[in-house]
Amino acid sequence: MKTLVTAIFVDEFLEKLKDKVEVIYEPWFDEEGKLHILQGDDLVNYLNDNNIEIFICEPEVLRKDVLEKLTTLKLLVCAKGTEFFIDTDVATQQNIIVAYTPGRNANSVAEYTIGLILCITRDIANNHNLVSQGKWPILSAFADRGIELNQKTVGIIGLGAIGFRIGTILKTFGMKILVYDPYVKEERLEALEAKQVDLDTLMQESDIVTVHALLTEETTGLISREKLELMKPSAYFINTSRGKIVDEDALADILEQKKIRGAALDVYIREPIKRKSKLLELPNLLHTSHIGGSSADVPFYSSKMAYEEVLRYLDGSPPSNCLNPEVLKKISKE
Numbered sequence: 001m002k003t004l005v006t007a008i009f010v011d012e013f014l015e016k017l018k019d020k021v022e023v024i025y026e027p028w029f030d031e032e033g034k035l036h037i038l039q040g041d042d043l044v045n046y047l048n049d050n051n052i053e054i055f056i057c058e059p060e061v062l063r064k065d066v067l068e069k070l071t072t073l074k075l076l077v078c079a080k081g082t083e084f085f086i087d088t089d090v091a092t093q094q095n096i097i098v099a100y101t102p103g104r105n106a107n108s109v110a111e112y113t114i115g116l117i118l119c120i121t122r123d124i125a126n127n128h129n130l131v132s133q134g135k136w137p138i139l140s141a142f143a144d145r146g147i148e149l150n151q152k153t154v155g156i157i158g159l160g161a162i163g164f165r166i167g168t169i170l171k172t173f174g175m176k177i178l179v180y181d182p183y184v185k186e187e188r189l190e191a192l193e194a195k196q197v198d199l200d201t202l203m204q205e206s207d208i209v210t211v212h213a214l215l216t217e218e219t220t221g222l223i224s225r226e227k228l229e230l231m232k233p234s235a236y237f238i239n240t241s242r243g244k245i246v247d248e249d250a251l252a253d254i255l256e257q258k259k260i261r262g263a264a265l266d267v268y269i270r271e272p273i274k275r276k277s278k279l280l281e282l283p284n285l286l287h288t289s290h291i292g293g294s295s296a297d298v299p300f301y302s303s304k305m306a307y308e309e310v311l312r313y314l315d316g317s318p319p320s321n322c323l324n325p326e327v328l329k330k331i332s333k334e
Contacts, residue, residue: 155206
């Protein structure tokens with residue numbers, strides 16, 4: 001059974017996979033930073049000419065124009081947790097099972113978010129820059145010393161795998177936890193001793209607001225100017241989810257007018273961010289380049305999860321995480 005792997009795979013699970021199937025490993029991103037992403041008819045021809053039955057992918061685009069031309073593919077495993085470039089309806093029509101790897105980088109994003117929170121609330125980056133310039137900012141440090149997290153309130157928007165992990169960590173700091181998530185499970189709230197509130201209440205009462213919702217039609221623009229205006233002047237805003245959830249122009253205005261104390265962003269509406277973006281000019285904004293979910297450990301988890309999905313397929317079992325579960329009923333009837 002021939003398998004094409006373009007997702008980044010660690011050696012441990014690549015070797016295990018080779019014990020089960022015939023593997024072609026062509027990673028989309030090499031050690032020199034060069035991209036090797038097959039697209040369109042090039043991807044179709046490669047999969048068909050090599051009689052690929054299992055494809056473990058990551059950034060590839062598999063829309064209707066590709067999927068309808070595939071003749072041998074049976075299992076598609078996308079080594080991602082969100083933002084798939086796959087037309088699952090067409091995959092179902094073609095009897096192609098689509099599995100994925102949710103939560104593979106949840107801990108990576110959670111720990112990175114904690115890092116941003118600590119960095120912005122204690123002004124670590126600015127202090128580092130000043131010391132690097134040969135300055136010793138004792139007086140300014142006393143003028144703006146930052147806050148401790150103990151006994152402060154964090155508002156978590158979205159209590160999925162990432163939001164829950166962040167809540168678990170911040171609970172050990174002694175923080176009180178508010179949650180806005182219309183779909184949250186009660187047991188998650190209980191585990192964190194958290195309180196479910198409406199979005200307005202969360203924005204008004206939190207010392208730190210951190211966003212971890214999925215990007216959907218419902219959440220696009222969720223954090224509007226009106227919502228940001230509700231925050232305390234002493235509060236901080238963090239976003240490591242998706243840029244389109246937040247009104248960036250409104251956030252820039254509010255930071256410039258010092259209506260909130262500071263913010264940290266790892267995601268933006270446009271990436272890379274425009275060089276002339278107003279956001280880059282704000283001293284009370286910490287910005288990084290969408291690297292929260294990219295720790296060196298993430299490929300281990302995505303490789304493990306993808307490998308386990310292949311094992312389930314070989315055993316005739318349903319995927320643990322399936323984007324088109326209706327295909328399983330369809331296949332079983334045929």
